[in-house]
Amino acid sequence: MRPRRVGSRAELTEFIELAPRLARRRGEDEHYVPLFASDIRQWFTGRGWFDQPVELWLFDDAAGRTAARVMCHRSPALAKRLGDTRDGPPPLFFGALEASDATALETVIDFLIERAERLEAPRIFGPVSPLPNVTGGLLTDADPSPGFFDTAWNPGFHWPAFAAAGFAPWGPAHTWEVPVGTIPAARATAVTDAEWHRHGLRRRRVSRFGLRGFADRLLPTLNAAFADLPYYTQISAEQLRAQMQGLSALMDPDLIIDIVGADDPDDAPPRCFVLVIPDPAPVLRRHGGRLGPAAITELLLTRPRLRDAVLIIQGTDPVHQGSGLLSLAIRALNSALIAGSYRRLRVTFIAEDNPASAAVFERSGGRRLHRLIFVDRGMPIAAQPTEEAR
Structure with a gap:
């Protein structure tokens, strides 16, 4: 060849x-x-x-x-x-x-x-x-x-x-799959306004027009939450906006969880977030990965019929980890999946050395789906010439 x-x-x-x-x-x-x-x-x-x-x-x-x-x-x-x-x-x-x-x-x-x-x-x-x-x-x-x-x-x-x-x-x-219909009730009970208030928290709603603002608010928490992972490189605002470009056509606002303190300013970074979208893969396959006018129109028309959802990323500010924030966020997400008649939630890339993240979905009745690796091969380092050879 x-x-x-x-x-x-x-x-x-x-x-x-x-x-x-x-x-x-x-x-x-x-x-x-x-x-x-x-x-x-x-x-x-x-x-x-x-x-x-x-x-x-x-x-x-x-x-x-x-x-x-x-x-x-x-x-x-x-x-x-x-x-x-x-x-x-x-x-x-x-x-x-x-x-x-x-x-x-x-x-x-x-x-x-x-x-x-x-x-x-x-x-x-x-x-x-x-x-x-x-x-x-x-x-x-x-x-x-x-x-x-x-x-x-x-x-x-x-x-x-x-x-x-x-x-x-x-x-x-591994990737993970959570059948929505079998999520335990305790993990899918909607968080009430009174409960948010009791915890000193509030959930900010994210609209399609507010997606860029969400990305800007998200950035500090995202970088802080993943800083210790061996594969994570710090993301700039430009990079994050580029990656979220086009999500407005894909998103279901109810599946984006953005939690802040009750008294935090409106532009404060989230204490905890979850970014989930309806899975557009069937549409993208039909268009060969081209997210042009035809694909966007199809996504907008068919999005209510996309019954699989994909968790792109979730994170908690390290200052607030261990405070129960993620459990509230997952409850809010699971209740929205049920209300939206989704069939299953699929989760991208949880490393085997990160069992705490996997446990979040295991408690919701999830199972491992695909096993993923990266492949790595060292190359021989060319020998430096000796002084005599020089």
Whole structure:
């Protein structure tokens, strides 16, 4: 197979359209999770918030058909979080990985190793997209459940191919699924105004028009709540706004929980928050990840019929952790899911070394769904010439 770097608009379109085409060929078009086409375009043009070079590569088989793709990029912030503080070239990160079969994937893996050698990268790590923090991952189990928004899905041949090439698993995690109809009553009783008042709290409502204000308020709590996680890089206001762009078409205001103190000012950061949206993955699959006018119109028209919800992120200000805030927030969320006739809640990426977060959903009757890992491969460091050799 022959690699070629994307260098034209036509090749960029080919890169974007390859994922749905390969999914259809494998009969997995109802399982894969498309990346936003707008994100891929920004990586290619360098016009988004991400300020590091991004390479997009396509791979052609012997018949000249495109059979795989991959993205290569660098991220000093993520490299530092992963413990790479040495001087010299940074790690090679990869993402947006698609392959028609195991043979095509093995070619991509060989290419990544050769690329890392040429760049003198000390390690290869992925699949991870150049987003504000680690987003991506690789499914290790052949779970029949489809992927869902803001998470990963891949065919079963991916992990064996990486393992055979010397990659080790990093940061095992799971997605979770909570059947709404079986949530225990104690975890789904709506929080009354009197109860909020008794705890010295209030819930701020978030409208579609107020989503940007919510993002701005959210930022300090978000960064503080996740600062100790090994994969988390601090997010700027620009980055968060970019990631929340388009959510106004997806959101159900009742599923966004924003809790502050009763006497806190209106623009105060939340003490605890939960961001949940109806899962748009079925619509995004039909449009190949393009969130254009047609997809937005379909989302607005069909959103009341989207019965699966996705918890994108939740967090509590460390100052207020352990005070029962999260239990109130989950009760408010669960009661809204029931009132909205949702079928299930799905939760993205809870690491195995974070049992406290997993317990929140286990107490609501949830179960582990997909198992995710990142793959990591150290590269030999070129020997420095001796004094005699110099």
